[in-house]
Amino acid sequence: MKQIVLVLSVFVVVVVAQAKSLEPERIDSARSAVWSEWVAAQPQTLPSPRLLAEGGGASWVIPDSLEPHAVMDYFFGLKGEAERYPLFIYLHGSGPRDLEWGAGFQLAGMFDDAPSVYFIPRIPNEGEYYRWYQRGKQWVWDRLLRAFLASEWSDPDRIYLIGISEGGYGSQRLASFYADYLAAAGPMAGGELLENAPPENLRNIAFSLRTGADDEMFCRNLLTGYLAAELDSLSAANEGDYRHWVDVIPGYGHAIDYRPTAPWLRGFERRHSPRRLTWENFPMDGRYRSGFGNLQVIRRSNHDESTRTVYDFEVEDNQIRLDARLVSYECVERDSRWGMPIKFAKHYVPVDSGAVRIFLDETMVDFSCPVTLTVNGREQFSGMVFPTVEDLHDSCAEFGDPRRLFPASLTAIF
Numbered sequence: 146m147k148q149i150v151l152v153l154s155v156f157v158v159v160v161v162a163q164a165k166s167l168e169p170e171r172i173d174s175a176r177s178a179v180w181s182e183w184v185a186a187q188p189q190t191l192p193s194p195r196l197l198a199e200g201g202g203a204s205w206v207i208p209d210s211l212e213p214h215a216v217m218d219y220f221f222g223l224k225g226e227a228e229r230y231p232l233f234i235y236l237h238g239s240g241p242r243d244l245e246w247g248a249g250f251q252l253a254g255m256f257d258d259a260p261s262v263y264f265i266p267r268i269p270n271e272g273e274y275y276r277w278y279q280r281g282k283q284w285v286w287d288r289l290l291r292a293f294l295a296s297e298w299s300d301p302d303r304i305y306l307i308g309i310s311e312g313g314y315g316s317q318r319l320a321s322f323y324a325d326y327l328a329a330a331g332p333m334a335g336g337e338l339l340e341n342a343p344p345e346n347l348r349n350i351a352f353s354l355r356t357g358a359d360d361e362m363f364c365r366n367l368l369t370g371y372l373a374a375e376l377d378s379l380s381a382a383n384e385g386d387y388r389h390w391v392d393v394i395p396g397y398g399h400a401i402d403y404r405p406t407a408p409w410l411r412g413f414e415r416r417h418s419p420r421r422l423t424w425e426n427f428p429m430d431g432r433y434r435s436g437f438g439n440l441q442v443i444r445r446s447n448h449d450e451s452t453r454t455v456y457d458f459e460v461e462d463n464q465i466r467l468d469a470r471l472v473s474y475e476c477v478e479r480d481s482r483w484g485m486p487i488k489f490a491k492h493y494v495p496v497d498s499g500a501v502r503i504f505l506d507e508t509m510v511d512f513s514c515p516v517t518l519t520v521n522g523r524e525q526f527s528g529m530v531f532p533t534v535e536d537l538h539d540s541c542a543e544f545g546d547p548r549r550l551f552p553a554s555l556t557a558i559f
Contacts, residue, residue, distance in 0.1 A: 197222030212281030225260030236312030277315025357397030446499030
């Protein structure tokens with residue numbers, strides 16, 4: 146009986162889509178219309194950029210429900226001249242915030258990455274265990290990404306995230322959480338626990354982490370080495386993916402040369418419709434993302450934070466494969482000084498519930514030919530997939546991204 150329900154479920158989706166189908170030659174014009182409507186509906190949340198050297202900026206007030214009495218001030222400015230600008234987001238360290246913010250402004254001005262536009266925030270508050278990745282700040286990152294992408298002067302395929310020290314930890318976590326928006330990320334003088342920033346999510350971006358070999362505080366040097374080994378292994382097993390430059394720099398402590406990172410990142414552009422995608426849907430400060438890449442979660446497969454769902458998507462010759470597993474972490478190594486868990490074993494089991502919407506575009510599949518969807522090794526759909534304006538609207542609402550306006554979708558049920 147369960148198999149019949151699954152087949153009928155997919156059948157209903159396809160029949161509805163067919164009734165409102167969009168002719169292939171109209172996809173581009175419909176996509177443009179949907180994006181124009183979206184941009185017109187967005188509030189003007191970013192000021193017009195001026196030269197970074199002039200120190201222009203503004204403030205965003207974080208909702209009290211997420212973080213009381215929190216205002217994020219920021220510098221926002223251009224370097225060089227271009228029709229469309231790449232965005233660099235710079236996160237400062239954990240010293241006195243005004244000093245750190247000012248230092249970030251100076252560093253951004255000297256990095257060799259022009260033309261570019263920089264968003265340099267000052268962390269809203271200070272205190273123990275106060276971090277860049279927490280919910281109030283996530284509200285800012287969601288707002289910033291959508292505002293930048295809706296700006297007529299933005300380059301949507303070139304968003305870069307960098308940070309130093311505490312900003313290095315933050316940019317490493319955020320890179321894994323928001324990888325589908327990024328071209329590349331470059332934490333410096335950091336070294337996050339891999340449980341907090343799953344490297345598997347970095348499949349389609351370029352990633353750099355540079356840490357001094359003598360930077361032993363909180364095992365930063367050791368954790369950077371563990372990440373290097375993990376990314377080396379992932380890159381070797383997945384040709385062309387997991388591009389990285391992770392370096393434990395001999396003879397340096399916490400202070401390193403910060404200049405090489407930004408120019409290296411700037412050489413990469415985003416893969417916005419990849420044929421392969423891996424997403425460990427991990428909670429950050431208790432919040433899950435509802436979508437990633439071309440996937441939208443309808444029902445999560447994990448029931449609590451003791452496990453996470455890992456999705457592996459691949460499409461080739463109109464054959465779509467989506468696998469999902471639950472993963473749990475087991476600490477297998479702690480450091481002797483702080484008792485920190487620094488190394489983990491991952492344990493996987495098959496999922497037995499959940500549903501995911503798979504968005505598709507014309508670079509992924511040929512809509513004039515049948516499409517096959519295999520879910521966890523079993524064929525769940527085979528037939529024609531019909532583009533619709535509804536899918537364009539739904540994907541636009543999910544991602545707010547001009548590069549991810551998908552005209553079709555299928556639903557996978559686990």
